[in-house]
Amino acid sequence: MSKTQIHQQVLGANAEYVKHFGNKSELALPPARQFAILTCMDARLDPAKYAGLAEGDAHVIRNAGGRASDDAIRSLIISHKLLGTKEWFVIHHTDCGMELFTNDIIQNLLAKSLATATVDEKGWRNVQEEGGSDEARFVNFLTIKNLETSVSEDVQRIKSHPLVAKDIPVYGYIYDVKSGKLIEVPQVN
Amino acid sequence: MSKTQIHQQVLGANAEYVKHFGNKSELALPPARQFAILTCMDARLDPAKYAGLAEGDAHVIRNAGGRASDDAIRSLIISHKLLGTKEWFVIHHTDCGMELFTNDIIQNLLAKSLATATVDEKGWRNVQEEGGSDEARFVNFLTIKNLETSVSEDVQRIKSHPLVAKDIPVYGYIYDVKSGKLIEVPQVN
Incomplete structure (x- = not known):
């Protein structure tokens, strides 16, 4: 599977970090x-x-x-x-x-959809309303x-x-x- | 109350960071x-x-x-x-x-003392044995x-x-x- 742009960028940045890792291998736990x-x-x-x-x-x-x-x-x-x-x-x-x-707001949003919500001066709003879960009621x-x-x-x-x-x-x-x-x-x- | 050395060092490092904060105040949430x-x-x-x-x-x-x-x-x-x-x-x-x-090891250590334990080739050992708590039994x-x-x-x-x-x-x-x-x-x- 091809990697996403973010995935590639993180691995690219990590390769640079490794190059200049120096004596950090000596650090104690x-x-x-x-x-x-x-x-x-x-x-x-x-x-x-x-x-x-x-x-x-x-x-x-x-x-x-x-x-x-x-x-x-x-x-x-x-x-x-x-x-x-x-x-x-x-x-x-x-x-x-x-x-x-608030707990109420995110619980109500998640009950209708797990997808990212939008926010404006009127508050949070789901952009779709399917595939939600009531499990959020149990989360603080x-x-x-x-x-x-x-x-x-x-x-x-x-x-x-x-x-x-x-x-x-x-x-x-x-x-x-x-x-x-x-x-x-x-x-x- | 006078501040510890670590407390002073953190605040000193933060003062330096603030001086060079630049346009990071523009970052979005x-x-x-x-x-x-x-x-x-x-x-x-x-x-x-x-x-x-x-x-x-x-x-x-x-x-x-x-x-x-x-x-x-x-x-x-x-x-x-x-x-x-x-x-x-x-x-x-x-x-x-x-x-x-393991859970057992830390639970047994905490049961006898909350103070920092030491470790060597024989395993973990409390340096004192007072003021512990059995509450650790409830923590994974x-x-x-x-x-x-x-x-x-x-x-x-x-x-x-x-x-x-x-x-x-x-x-x-x-x-x-x-x-x-x-x-x-x-x-x-």
Whole structure:
């Protein structure tokens, strides 16, 4: 089967990366700088660039919203217990897609079609209405109403988790997609 | 409270990034190149570098192992349904930490202590034995026995998910940490 343009481009970029791989083959498995970042999958975010990470430095966990889901916490537990990270950052960002819909909205859209929806000033709309699934009713999409709140809630959820050591500092930040700046979200504790 | 060295370094690196942010403030929310990568949180992996991504190009989802957890699939569903990605890569890697333990091992370690364990030729060992939690019995840590199998299973789990559109190609790869190379895992289907 012939490869798509994107598939070819990714393999082409990878071939270039391999050419200049240098001594990165020497890097150890545990993160050298002993910290982890939990952030959003958003395409505009490059945590290695915005937080100054070289290969080997830090764990990076990403999902829709940068939320402290059970799976993100699974990853953080492994990160500390077996791989020695000692400080964690939770970083959400301005203009996040997770602020643009609710569980109801995406569940209703998916119930009628799995294909990509469109959005305009009237809201989200399916472009076709066939082949949907009611399974979405069972998924919590972890949408965001307010960024300070989502960061604070996620920091607290991590800190209060029974499998998270109490001496791990968890910092909360919002990344501003208009400037690249990390803005601290003070934690109440 | 004074900031740790890591905390200061991250903010310092971010200040440098902001200085050279340029026209990235113009980037649109949906990924310009309309694809997503699911890969491991491992510190040695930089998907932007190994797959040639600029800010704005593609969604990047990362967790311990790069596993197709429910949360990773939540993220992929949002990525396609609302933000228009059309192709997905699942990329695990050689020398993955997830190959070095089992659910039993980490559950037993956490039962006695939440602090970082050590490892040698005899296996994992707690350095202290207090403050553990049996909660780990309820967590599936999604460890890996064989990389080809984990990639294939995760590709199949995604493709067969009731909320994933059938026309999305899902490519399976293993990243070689010794060379930086992406090695294809042929899919049976």
